[in-house]
Amino acid sequence: MATALAGGVALSGCGGDDEEPAFQYGVASGDPLADRVILWTHARYPSSADPVVLRWQVAEDAGFARIVASGTVSASAATGHTAKADATGLAPGREYFYRFSAGGTRSAVGSTRTLPANATEVKLAVLSCSNYPAGFFNVYAEVARSDAQFALHLGDYIYEYDAAGFASAGAAALGRSSQPAHELLTLDDYRARHAQYKSDADSKTLHARMPMIAVWDDHEVANDAFKDGAENHDAASEGSWAARRAAALQAYHEWMPIRSGADLGRIYRSFDFGGLLSLHMLDTRLLGRDAQIDIAALAGLAGPAAQAAATAAFSSPTRQLLGSEQAAWLTAQMAASTATWQVLGQQVLTARMEFPVSVLAALNTSDTSPAAQAAGAAAVNDYLTAKATPAGLRTPAQAALMNPAQNPLLGYNLDAWDGYLAARETLLGTALQLGKKLVTLAGDTHNAWHADLSLKGLANPALAGVKVGEEFATSSVSSPGLESFLALPSAQVKAIFEGVVDDLHWMDPSQRGYLKMSFTPTQARGDWFFVDTITRRSYTASLGRTAVYTG
Ligand SMILES: [Fe+2]
Known part of the structure; x- marks a missing residue:
């Protein structure tokens, strides 16, 4: 009886008696080091905001016969139902496969890669300015098809404008009108926009194919941002810059496969590719930038x-x-x-x-x-x-x-x-x-x-x-x-x-x-x-x- 009761409580805490969670936005990986990589997904129950307890697995083979790392992580309302795990104990310079599961439901399988300990060649796909209403992400599809080992996204991963804003003239005809339709200001706004971008089929394909190392530019918050504001931010009508920036940065860390520290504003970090190259990812935008000269x-x-x-x-x-x-x-x-x-x-x-x-x-x-x-x-x-x-x-x-x-x-x-x-x-x-x-x-x-x-x-x-x-x-x-x-x-x-x-x-x-x-x-x-x-x-x-x- 006690066991049955506990089981019942556990079930009702997991989104209802027979609900399986949905993985609507695919999987992603990022910030690889020689022995670890960040794994990302989003999961929620169709009719409940209850946390989804996820099991993640990393394997040497796509069939998951040789699992080398695993753990659990929760996708809850506190993180907009996104979840990230830092999969450690991996070997340098090799490809891995990963997936998430909850109950009987599994996510798509992603492939990722650790940084090499020794390298004679490294291939990076460098990307920027992916604007959903402007057109299809064919470039993402092409990178996924390429022999690049790592994707770098240098910012403007999302754009903050309303549905009639920059580069939106053809959006309705393409079925790519911005959601929400208003300009982004709040945490819910930024989350919803990130979700729309991650719903894109080519974005899912790219993220599932290779790890991404990303930094934000201005549009992850607002156009022509600097350390104290932005061209596209009016404090009188849109509230404090600090609040908007905090909302945007929280959503970014929730939705991107980035290794987040206690200070969400600090994203500059280095990656060492086996003595061949040191990649220093910088923030020229929000941390120290003085206002632009007009x-x-x-x-x-x-x-x-x-x-x-x-x-x-x-x-x-x-x-x-x-x-x-x-x-x-x-x-x-x-x-x-x-x-x-x-x-x-x-x-x-x-x-x-x-x-x-x-x-x-x-x-x-x-x-x-x-x-x-x-x-x-x-x-x-x-x-x-x-x-x-x-x-x-x-x-x-x-x-x-x-x-x-x-x-x-x-x-x-x-x-x-x-x-x-x-x-x-x-x-x-x-x-x-x-x-x-x-x-x-x-x-x-x-x-x-x-x-x-x-x-x-x-x-x-x-x-x-x-x-x-x-x-x-x-x-x-x-x-x-x-x-x-x-x-x-x-x-x-x-x-x-x-x-x-x-x-x-x-x-x-x-x-x-x-x-x-x-x-x-x-x-x-x-x-x-x-x-x-x-x-x-x-x-x-x-x-x-x-x-x-x-x-
Ligand atoms: Fe841009």
């Missing part, structure tokens, strides 16, 4: 006074992007690492994407009148002609265009490292001083880029132009890029960027895709793959560009 507030760039003010504002030695604590941590991590490659996995472009003021002041992307377009084209043409002319043959006007004292070089994307010059000089100068082979990975722009990382010589003019490493930046999974808001044809945009920006080797202005990075002891190789559509489920993918950096 270029409009500099009263345009016409005239030396405005140019000097802009240069001074950009170069302020106190402006921070990582914050002093994270920057000191990164220096210590790079100094202590004996790996061949130091790789920064982070959100925003690090390279100097600088334009001369003569071009910046003339290029007006919002004015599509023939006169404005002609003025911009003339400024670009004058500059490119001067640049192509040998120094000794330049006219006085051309010499002035090429003299940075008279025609200063300034960044145009002040949300990127270009708006934090002193902090970038410190970062790149540190890598140079430590004698490290540096590769930066970036997302955020929705376009693909390959560029040198060079010093500007802010503190020491003798170092101006010294190359420190290379940047490989991925396009978006689905968010629209430059082609959606520049009036110019893509071929022209590409020609202007590649011609004007000194450190830029190559860029793609219009395609969605991912970046596969292959590291060996002698080279860091980037392969940019693009898909031909995100508005149909069937697509074809192709290799758009390969670049090799030997350090």
